Amino acid sequence: MVDVLLWVFAALIVVTSAASAVFSFRARRTADARLRGLYAARMNISMGLMLIFIAVIQMFLFSGSTVRVVIGALFMLLGLFNLFAGLRNHSHFSKS
Numbered sequence: 001m002v003d004v005l006l007w008v009f010a011a012l013i014v015v016t017s018a019a020s021a022v023f024s025f026r027a028r029r030t031a032d033a034r035l036r037g038l039y040a041a042r043m044n045i046s047m048g049l050m051l052i053f054i055a056v057i058q059m060f061l062f063s064g065s066t067v068r069v070v071i072g073a074l075f076m077l078l079g080l081f082n083l084f085a086g087l088r089n090h091s092h093f094s095k096s
Contacts, residue, residue, distance in 0.1 A: 002061060009057050016050035019043075037093035044086030051079030 058072035
């Protein structure tokens with residue numbers, strides 16, 4: 001059961017990492033400021049989800065040492081901040 005969860009979270013990390021890279025590339029290549037903001041917001045959302053998935057793997061799927069839990073908590077906070085900022089920016093740029 002743990003192996004299945006590990007593979008699922010690993011696949012989710014790969015997918016969100018690829019989405020983050022694609023949206024970053026699109027944000028840097030587009031000339032329209034509105035689209036650039038939307039792509040950057042989607043990149044932040046993808047990166048936030050990726051960091052949250054990494055934190056879940058660190059905190060819950062492995063035996064918990066203090067360092068592992070602290071690193072997982074930092075990744076969780078950074079991921080939640082990126083997710084919040086991406087959702088806020090996406091709502092701002094989609095209204096324009």
